[in-house]
Amino acid sequence: MVIARKRSLQHVYLLVTVLLFLMHMKPSLHFNHGCIEREKQALLRMKDDLIDDYDILSSWGREEDKRDCCKWRGIARSNITGHVIEIDLTYEKPLRGKISHSLLELRHLTYLILGGNDFTGTQFPADNNGSLSNLRYLDLHYANFTATISSLLANLSSLQHLDLAYNYFNDLGNIEWLYGLSSLSYLDLTENPLVRPSDWLQIVNKLPHLEVLWLPSCFSGDEITLTLSPINSSSSLIALSLFGNNLVIPSIYPWLSNISRNIVDLDLSSNLLRGSTLAEIGNMIISSTAFSF
Ligand SMILES: *[C@@H]1O[C@H](CO)[C@@H](O)[C@H](O)[C@H]1NC(C)=O
Ligand SMILES: *[C@@H]1O[C@H](CO)[C@@H](O)[C@H](O)[C@H]1NC(C)=O
Ligand SMILES: *[C@@H]1O[C@H](CO)[C@@H](O)[C@H](O)[C@H]1NC(C)=O
Ligand SMILES: *[C@@H]1O[C@H](CO)[C@@H](O)[C@H](O)[C@H]1NC(C)=O
Ligand SMILES: *[C@@H]1O[C@H](CO)[C@@H](O)[C@H](O)[C@H]1NC(C)=O
Numbered sequence: 001m002v003i004a005r006k007r008s009l010q011h012v013y014l015l016v017t018v019l020l021f022l023m024h025m026k027p028s029l030h031f032n033h034g035c036i037e038r039e040k041q042a043l044l045r046m047k048d049d050l051i052d053d054y055d056i057l058s059s060w061g062r063e064e065d066k067r068d069c070c071k072w073r074g075i076a077r078s079n080i081t082g083h084v085i086e087i088d089l090t091y092e093k094p095l096r097g098k099i100s101h102s103l104l105e106l107r108h109l110t111y112l113i114l115g116g117n118d119f120t121g122t123q124f125p126a127d128n129n130g131s132l133s134n135l136r137y138l139d140l141h142y143a144n145f146t147a148t149i150s151s152l153l154a155n156l157s158s159l160q161h162l163d164l165a166y167n168y169f170n171d172l173g174n175i176e177w178l179y180g181l182s183s184l185s186y187l188d189l190t191e192n193p194l195v196r197p198s199d200w201l202q203i204v205n206k207l208p209h210l211e212v213l214w215l216p217s218c219f220s221g222d223e224i225t226l227t228l229s230p231i232n233s234s235s236s237l238i239a240l241s242l243f244g245n246n247l248v249i250p251s252i253y254p255w256l257s258n259i260s261r262n263i264v265d266l267d268l269s270s271n272l273l274r275g276s277t278l279a280e281i282g283n284m285i286i287s288s289t290a291f292s293f
């Protein structure tokens with residue numbers, strides 16, 4: 001009897017010890033009371049490099065009441081791992097300044113939305129280590145970035161959505177960097193200078209999931225004739241804009257007639273019509289509901 005009580009008391013001691021141990025461990029097991037410190041410090045260093053004229057990032061800070069960085073504006077974490085997985089800094093008012101290298105420490109990011117800000121002609125952090133290789137969604141449209149970005153992009157094989165419209169990148173022209181983006185379904189390169197337009201249309205063959213291809217005002221030349229090799233008619237493309245490129249439109253017909261089956265949004269306006277008629281194109285693109293020519 002006495003021995004049995006002693007045993008059960010021993011059990012209670014053991015249980016209490018384990019509980020105390022677990023409670024002690026809690027801060028590192030759980031992230032409910034704050035985000036991962038290393039990631040928080042990276043975000044704070046990012047804030048230091050931004051000019052916040054409109055107090056957009058007032059919830060970001062080193063104060064005690066702001067310690068959980070996952071409650072900061074524009075930040076979301078994974079409910080499973082606790083890592084920061086989303087940064088969305090697009091608001092009605094722009095931020096200025098530059099994007100710190102510390103961004104690359106947020107290796108679990110899947111969503112990064114920085115569009116509509118003014119990064120004043122600075123460079124997006126350069127990376128050769130595949131730091132952002134988990135990215136699925138990257139929106140840098142209208143952000144006043146310059147210089148290079150293709151080495152960072154080249155290995156983002158999970159990327160599905162890429163919007164680089166209206167920036168001043170100078171290394172996107174040749175298409176090679178795009179071939180690694182095998183998951184891509186949305187690509188907007190509006191007004192980025194590109195070369196060899198025929199190659200750019202052939203990507204429809206190489207990127208089997210590509211649904212939206214936006215290439216308005218990307219090519220320069222007085223009169224651009226395309227030479228396109230046969231295209232796989234099982235392409236996923238549903239929207240295409242080649243607005244404002246001085247393309248000689250009839251040279252695109254054979255290609256277009258093969259992929260036009262699924263296209264619902266087509267913009268070929270501000271190109272060179274050259275003896276073709278709207279009716280000809282109309283026949284070809286029967287399914288297109290939004291059609292500009
Ligand atoms: C995490 O869980 C909360 C509450 O269930 C939910 O509102 C939030 O969207 C989840 N976050 C992510 C990134 O899934
Ligand atoms: C981009 O940044 C440069 C350098 O700060 C600035 O002169 C220019 O006005 C900015 N352009 C836009 C469109 O914000
Ligand atoms: C890439 O990794 C190396 C070695 O881990 C490190 O020294 C370097 O700073 C990293 N570069 C970048 C741009 O993160
Ligand atoms: C891309 O991935 C390959 C293979 O993993 C690696 O050798 C190369 O250095 C990476 N390049 C960049 C720019 O991350
Ligand atoms: C159209 O697609 C078919 C089947 O994929 C292919 O055999 C043919 O060469 C293509 N034609 C053109 C002009 O791309």
Ligand SMILES: *[C@@H]1O[C@H](CO)[C@@H](O)[C@H](O)[C@H]1NC(C)=O
Pocket residue numbers: 208232233234
């Ligand atoms: C066309 O695409 C389909 C689906 O992606 C693929 O199975 C097929 O092999 C491709 N055909 C050619 C000729 O590339």
